[in-house]
Amino acid sequence: MKRKSIGARHEMIVQPTFIIGTFNQDGTPDFAPITWVSKTCEEGDTCLIVISMYGTKQTKQNVLRTGQLTVNLATTGMLPLVDYFGQTSGKEGLKDALPYAWGRALWVEAPTLDESPWVCECQVASQVATGESDTFFCRIRDVQVDEEIDVGGWGVDLTAFDPVIYSGYYHSLGKYLGAIGDFYQK
Numbered sequence: 751m752k753r754k755s756i757g758a759r760h761e762m763i764v765q766p767t768f769i770i771g772t773f774n775q776d777g778t779p780d781f782a783p784i785t786w787v788s789k790t791c792e793e794g795d796t797c798l799i800v801i802s803m804y805g806t807k808q809t810k811q812n813v814l815r816t817g818q819l820t821v822n823l824a825t826t827g828m829l830p831l832v833d834y835f836g837q838t839s840g841k842e843g844l845k846d847a848l849p850y851a852w853g854r855a856l857w858v859e860a861p862t863l864d865e866s867p868w869v870c871e872c873q874v875a876s877q878v879a880t881g882e883s884d885t886f887f888c889r890i891r892d893v894q895v896d897e898e899i900d901v902g903g904w905g906v907d908l909t910a911f912d913p914v915i916y917s918g919y920y921h922s923l924g925k926y927l928g929a930i931g932d933f934y935q936k
């Protein structure tokens with residue numbers, strides 16, 4: 751194979767699409783898709799979710815103010831919501847042009863999306879500013895999943911959740927292929 755240079759592009763660094771839920775100052779909910787999401791290990795089994803936000807979007811202002819948020823997995827059925835939330839700002843008013851149900855998180859002051867089958871409740875532990883972006887290192891308070899989905903002890907079959915993957919374009923996920931050790935026995 752001969753590769754060609756395409757410049758400093760980052761679209762291949764992808765994760766499932768998450769919709770971040772926060773409360774505005776007046777107590778109304780705001781939701782926005784954020785795909786610059788990763789994780790790091792603090793110590794032992796304690797994992798921090800790393801979420802990066804650019805500019806002055808409402809979600810970022812809410813997180814800077816409250817330090818509390820929910821991370822709602824977006825499924826393919828939620829694509830109209832992803833597309834809508836991502837093209838509108840809470841700075842312009844309540845996002846209510848599409849119908850959706852929401853509730854209050856159990857452990858943090860933030861809204862959750864009823865339709866999401868995987869919801870993570872987070873509290874900001876620390877943050878780093880890089881230029882116009884702020885990156886939040888978030889401690890996980892709790893994760894709630896659709897009761898119908900068996901998540902087992904470790905690992906998760908992503909296909910059961912049917913997530914949206916975003917690379918600049920929206921994608922769905924392919925097949926479940928196996929676990930570590932299924933392709934090479936040490």
Ligand SMILES: Cc1cc2nc3c(=O)[nH]c(=O)nc-3n(C[C@H](O)[C@H](O)[C@H](O)COP(=O)(O)O)c2cc1C
Binds near residue numbers: 785835840
């Ligand atoms: C699929 C998708 C992924 C996005 N990912 C990010 C992201 O990772 N970081 C970011 O700052 N903005 C991201 N955005 C842009 C925000 O969702 C967008 O600015 C939104 O209008 C913010 O709404 P808010 O002002 O109510 O927070 C994404 C948008 C879409 C459609």
